[in-house]
């Protein structure tokens with residue numbers, strides 16, 4: 001009788017009493033992990049001290065790797081090995097003081113049987129809250145039960161009470177009373193518009209051009225075609241190598257024409273061609289970025305795309321300077337003109353070509369809907385995502401720092417004369433390239449997030465105000481985060497800091513401006529009606545349109 005060498009699976013270790021295990025997911029980039037490791041250790045020390053106060057011991061499931069010099073889980077394989085070697089029933093905490101890749105720990109968390117807690121520092125510089133927000137969204141998509149907690153220093157009363165709740169019950173119930181399902185919409189021109197736009201989308205379809213799907217482990221940001229297609233949205237999967245090939249066909253003269261247009265429009269490029277290019281922005285980096293802008297439009301035109309997303313991190317970052325400048329230009333209808341290769345047509349003339357940063361497909365759908373609603377309402381459709389990056393009290397308000405990692409449409413800054421381009425940081429962007437940055441103008445906004453939960457598509461919609469703060473305060477906020485990136489200081493109506501942290505299903509949120517509060521309210525209704533007619537579960541978050549309750 002034949003017998004085979006059967007593989008054996010090592011038994012998991014036994015769980016000691018009053019012991020919880022901790023892991024830390026990190027970046028793929030060694031430079032980023034080395035820059036943030038000491039803060040990570042400090043945050044872990046503070047968390048362990050808080051748990052010890054309740055008589056619990058935190059056992060770190062993986063140690064600093066002498067080969068790398070840091071203690072992050074920096075690959076999916078490592079995550080599987082680490083999480084496969086701890087007691088399956090252990091209370092497990094994922095502690096984050098950094099931006100991290102959720103797929104590094106997703107597999108291990110999917111198999112874990114014990115209670116899972118995601119814990120993050122609420123800090124501007126090393127944004128654990130951003131990393132945790134993505135893991136929260138990715139676990140929600142995967143249907144993996146977990147709790148979340150955050151704190152500036154892990155000693156505040158709110159944090160301590162919530163930690164105790166988790167240690168004693170295995171879960172934390174947060175206040176998300178600011179969220180409710182969209183009530184039935186009364187007839188209105190806005191409802192009619194939303195329904196009609198959804199019908200048009202279903203009939204004529206729309207194409208999202210994705211240059212290499214999936215970015216930095218953001219599992220939540222990949223939406224299965226079977227969820228997207230029913231409303232009429234289809235993906236065109238393209239390759240970043242094709243983008244580079246097209247960039248290589250763009251002439252220096254064409255790139256120079258883009259630069260000349262931006263110079264004429266008053267944009268400021270903080271260039272130092274004599275400095276060290278690994279730290280300074282150069283004209284050569286900018287030329288490459290303008291070629292990417294032109295190439296992206298030409299390929300999008302080839303495929304009849306309605307929106308485009310460039311993964312950039314991680315494949316393209318070792319090939320060409322950052323994609324951010326091209327992204328910010330594409331998101332604004334007022335931008336340097338680009339012709340077809342034969343010069344016969346101006347591509348997407350007078351229109352924005354919505355770009356979804358980091359190929360976040362939740363943002364793609366949202367930007368497409370915003371573009372169509374705002375355009376139909378005669379509003380400037382310039383839109384963008386931002387990281388829900390950080391925030392702080394200002395007077396009676398909690399004012400968020402919304403800060404995408406690179407670029408916004410110049411319209412959000414009040415025009416190109418207010419736009420600045422700084423070199424992207426070396427530890428994240430080795431080949432450099434400029435941002436499209438500045439301080440977002442004050443004004444009324446509609447914010448939103450498309451996400452997957454329970455296997456279906458949802459959207460949270462809210463209203464907010466981008467507020468003007470004194471220069472000193474704005475600079476403090478930039479110095480506390482990334483001063484090379486654009487910043488929006490925003491109050492989200494009727495949502496507290498902790499309610500937003502508890503509910504928001506992503507590191508990103510979408511924003512669109514409106515000229516006044518009434519128009520913003522109307523745009524929100526039209527957007528809600530369109531999403532509802534597209535079959536999405538629509539939720540209102542915070543104080544929105546009075547008549548909608």
Ligand SMILES: C[C@H](O)[C@@H](O)[C@@H](O)C(=O)CO
Pocket residue numbers: 099130313387404405428507508
């Ligand atoms: C440069 C970094 O990787 C950023 O891209 C990252 O922190 C994010 O923006 C996450 O949303």
